[in-house]
Amino acid sequence: MTIDLSAAIDAACDSDAGVPAGRALLRFANAAHHLEPSELARARADLERAVGPVGLDEASATVAVFNGLVRVADGTGIEVDAGVLADSADFRAELGVDGFAGAENTTTTPVAVPRSSVSDLFA
Numbered sequence: 001m002t003i004d005l006s007a008a009i010d011a012a013c014d015s016d017a018g019v020p021a022g023r024a025l026l027r028f029a030n031a032a033h034h035l036e037p038s039e040l041a042r043a044r045a046d047l048e049r050a051v052g053p054v055g056l057d058e059a060s061a062t063v064a065v066f067n068g069l070v071r072v073a074d075g076t077g078i079e080v081d082a083g084v085l086a087d088s089a090d091f092r093a094e095l096g097v098d099g100f101a102g103a104e105n106t107t108t109t110p111v112a113v114p115r116s117s118v119s120d121l122f123a
Contacts, residue, residue: 079108082109085110
């Protein structure tokens with residue numbers, strides 16, 4: 001399966017992003033972010049048809065958690081770890097993440113460190 005990152009940065013993208021029910025998930029995430037009531041209601045109904053009520057609950061929780069985490073990180077000025085900064089440079093550039101206001105919190109210089117597992121990123 002190929003993941004289409006363009007779907008993450010273009011609200012008008014009609015890609016499924018390479019994931020099951022991707023179109024419905026992206027429409028819901030965008031509608032939840034923009035909080036336009038009629039669009040959110042349509043996106044919620046479409047997503048529930050695609051993934052069921054439990055899937056809708058999980059998607060809603062995921063959107064809420066990510067929104068909260070970003071606000072806490074930006075508000076407190078949390079920096080990205082130097083190793084994570086180096087390992088994520090390619091997709092941060094592709095997504096334009098470094099252009100977000102929260103990116104100003106990171107003053108660490110990226111350090112490329114060979115990683116053998118995900119847990120090594122946080123060592």
